[in-house]
Amino acid sequence: MRVAFLGLGIMGQSMASNLVKAGHEVTVWNRTPGKLVEGAAVAPTPAAATQGAEVVWLCVSDTDAVEEVIFGKDGAALSLSEGAIIADSSTISPSATLKFAEKVAAKGVAWVDAPMTGSKIGARDGTLVFIVGGEEQNIERLKPLFAAMGKKIFRMGETGKGQATKLAMNLQIAMIYEGFAEALTLATKLGVDSQQLVSLIEATMVRSGVVEYKAPFVLQRDFTPNFPLRLMHKDIRLTLEAAKEARVKLPGLQTVEEIYELATEEGNKDLDYAATLTLLEKWAGVQVKGKAA
Numbered sequence: 001m002r003v004a005f006l007g008l009g010i011m012g013q014s015m016a017s018n019l020v021k022a023g024h025e026v027t028v029w030n031r032t033p034g035k036l037v038e039g040a041a042v043a044p045t046p047a048a049a050t051q052g053a054e055v056v057w058l059c060v061s062d063t064d065a066v067e068e069v070i071f072g073k074d075g076a077a078l079s080l081s082e083g084a085i086i087a088d089s090s091t092i093s094p095s096a097t098l099k100f101a102e103k104v105a106a107k108g109v110a111w112v113d114a115p116m117t118g119s120k121i122g123a124r125d126g127t128l129v130f131i132v133g134g135e136e137q138n139i140e141r142l143k144p145l146f147a148a149m150g151k152k153i154f155r156m157g158e159t160g161k162g163q164a165t166k167l168a169m170n171l172q173i174a175m176i177y178e179g180f181a182e183a184l185t186l187a188t189k190l191g192v193d194s195q196q197l198v199s200l201i202e203a204t205m206v207r208s209g210v211v212e213y214k215a216p217f218v219l220q221r222d223f224t225p226n227f228p229l230r231l232m233h234k235d236i237r238l239t240l241e242a243a244k245e246a247r248v249k250l251p252g253l254q255t256v257e258e259i260y261e262l263a264t265e266e267g268n269k270d271l272d273y274a275a276t277l278t279l280l281e282k283w284a285g286v287q288v289k290g291k292a293a
């Protein structure tokens with residue numbers, strides 16, 4: 001398929017590369033020039049990348065970035081062809097998604113929200129799980145592209161439902177990780193060995209995919225970003241906004257948001273979100289001992 005891929009960050013670069021490897025004709029664009037994908041053409045603007053594309057796949061930071069890339073100066077909307085599909089793998093606001101979808105529908109273009117989970121490693125290995133909202137027939141058309149980048153697709157309903165579900169998923173990731181970080185901090189303060197604690201967690205019902213993924217990084221004190229703290233913070237804020245719009249109270253997540261706010265003030269926004277642990281450690285006056293310790 002002819003695909004315009006817009007946004008070559010931690011996730012987008014690997015995703016676009018997997019589309020090329022699967023034999024699709026890919027043209028890439030990134031706001032900051034110089035990011036390349038082997039085998040893909042490079043366009044100077046989103047509008048140029050979109051010229052003649054059957055599918056425009058987005059993977060940018062947030063709601064404002066999506067709006068700018070599609071509807072801004074030199075945005076993709078200027079050259080969308082009738083019958084094209086926009087697939088958005090950024091995590092953004094569900095209500096803004098509906099507004100964007102309505103705007104492009106006037107041009108005969110469909111919007112499929114396709115946020116994903118699987119992080120940097122899932123993007124690299126083509127094992128992402130896509131959480132999708134949109135018309136069945138459009139999702140069907142995108143299947144070869146989903147297959148090149150991921151291992152599973154869950155259709156959650158009409159356009160917007162993918163983003164809504166993604167927020168409900170990240171709410172849990174943020175809170176499960178915070179529970180793990182608090183447990184590690186308390187146990188360390190009380191003199192318990194952190195490696196032993198992780199082994200116990202893995203052997204009991206407390207275990208989780210989040211802990212399984214994060215524990216090795218945490219125990220090696222490797223906070224290089226797989227999922228940057230600033231992006232998880234953005235997702236927490238989006239979730240709280242969506243909850244407010246829906247008149248739902250999320251007191252647990254509200255508290256976690258404060259921790260992200262303080263971690264950002266500490267200068268940790270570009271580290272992995274696992275670095276929220278360092279704030280708890282600072283308050284407790286301890287440091288969780290890693291594997292090598």
Ligand code: NAP
Nearest residue numbers: 007008009010011031032060061065090091119120226227
């Ligand atoms: P990232 O590495 O920070 O990359 C962000 C991308 O968005 C870059 O290409 C950046 O361009 C572009 N961008 C930001 N603001 C822009 C604007 N105003 N106009 C145009 N382009 C703009 O982020 P990522 O980790 O790839 O994440 C991308 C999306 O996927 C986010 O919505 C994130 O929440 C979601 N996500 C990430 C993960 C993960 O583990 N990393 C997992 C699931 C979902 P520049 O290069 O010019 O800065």
